[in-house]
Amino acid sequence: MxxxxxxxxxxxxxxxxxxxxxxxxxxxxxxxxxxxxxxxxxxxxxxxxxxxxxxxxxxxxxxxxxxxxxxxxxxxxxxxxxxxxxxxxxxxxxxxxxxxxxxxxxxxxxxxxxxTKKIDKSVTDGKSIYEASCAVCHGNDGKLGVAGASDLSQTKLSQSEIASIILNGKGAMPKVEMTDDQANAVAEYVLKNIKK
Ligand code: HEC
Known part of the structure; x- marks a missing residue:
């Protein structure tokens, strides 16, 4: 919708x-x-x-x-x-x-x-980046669904696929500008802590 x-x-x-x-x-x-x-x-x-x-x-x-x-x-x-x-x-x-x-x-x-949102290069911790730039739409538990955001607790994607969505955006999700390492750290955080 x-x-x-x-x-x-x-x-x-x-x-x-x-x-x-x-x-x-x-x-x-x-x-x-x-x-x-x-x-x-x-x-x-x-x-x-x-x-x-x-x-x-x-x-x-x-x-x-x-x-x-x-x-x-x-x-x-x-x-x-x-x-x-x-x-x-x-x-x-x-x-x-x-x-x-x-x-x-x-x-x-x-x-x-x-x-496009830009993340400061000095922040390397996946959790802080997630909370600062993903939680507005996905929520801290991944289920918020603002603006049609996918439920991340149910994601079937791999770490590299998630990192690529972060860097390139997808549909209504804007890309978030950060380094590959930062995107990987966030993707890892999503898989370890948000995915059920
Ligand atoms: C402005 C709201 C918004 C923000 C901010 C946002 N997303 Fe999204 N996200 C979406 C929407 C909307 C979709 C669904 C895109 C589609 O499928 O068309 C989505 C989809 C995704 C998917 C695909 C899930 C799947 O299983 O298909 C992942 C992974 C994801 N987001 C991770 C993130 C991460 C990590 C961040 C922070 C770096 C983030 N998103 C920030 C709105 C957002």
Whole structure:
């Protein structure tokens, strides 16, 4: 369920921003006739993707264990940039369009930055890493299941398979940046202490 909604969210966000970038480009390059044409072609598609984008976004927020500052800043930037863009296209105002574009680029950058977590190289103990970066979704006993996280007490994977999932991510699970040794230590901890 969660990963399907995440997929719909990513697709609708991508289409939404594609339309948005093309409109901003047309506005900034004084192609007003083309902008009007493009707006009328994409009107219905834009309405559909905006609704999907919002509904899935709200659902995803309700599934997040801790609302992070980063996420709040990202939300404010997106929420500010959309009405700015609407007014900018209506009045053909380039300055507003540029501001709106800046907000969106900043929000996208923040989203990318917070997607991958980085673990300090000095931490080598599997348990501490697990508790700091896995337990939010999997829980200390492996069974929490936030955001569709697998039950780790029932995992059938080998240590190297687990280490590889940690380093590469899987579906709705973001990759967690750490060294191979750290990933191995966490994988070992999962098999020895969490797996039943
Ligand atoms: C944001 C939530 C989240 C975090 C943080 C997270 N996971 Fe996951 N994890 C998931 C989700 C969701 C899945 C299911 C992915 C799928 O199958 O599409 C998953 C799947 C897994 C699996 C595969 C289990 C199986 O038997 O198939 C392993 C192993 C795993 N996670 C280990 C970890 C470890 C170790 C960490 C910490 C380094 C971690 N996860 C951090 C959400 C998370």
């Amino acid at each position: 969660y990963s399907m909604i995440l997929k719909i969210h990513s697709i609708s966000v991508t289409i939404f921003f594609l339309i948005y970038f093309i409109k901003t480009l047309l506005l900034l390059s004084n192609a007003n006739d083309k902008l009007e044409k493009f707006k009328s072609y994409t009107k219905i598609l834009e309405m559909i993707v905006s609704v999907l984008f919002l509904i899935t976004g709200i659902y995803l927020i309700t599934q997040i264990p801790e609302i992070k500052t980063m996420l709040i800043i990202k939300l404010i930037l997106v929420v500010l940039s959309i009405p700015l863009a609407v007014v900018a296209y209506k009045r053909s105002n380039k300055i507003l369009a540029l501001f709106s574009l800046m907000f969106i680029v900043a929000a996208y950058g923040l989203a990318e930055m917070s997607r």
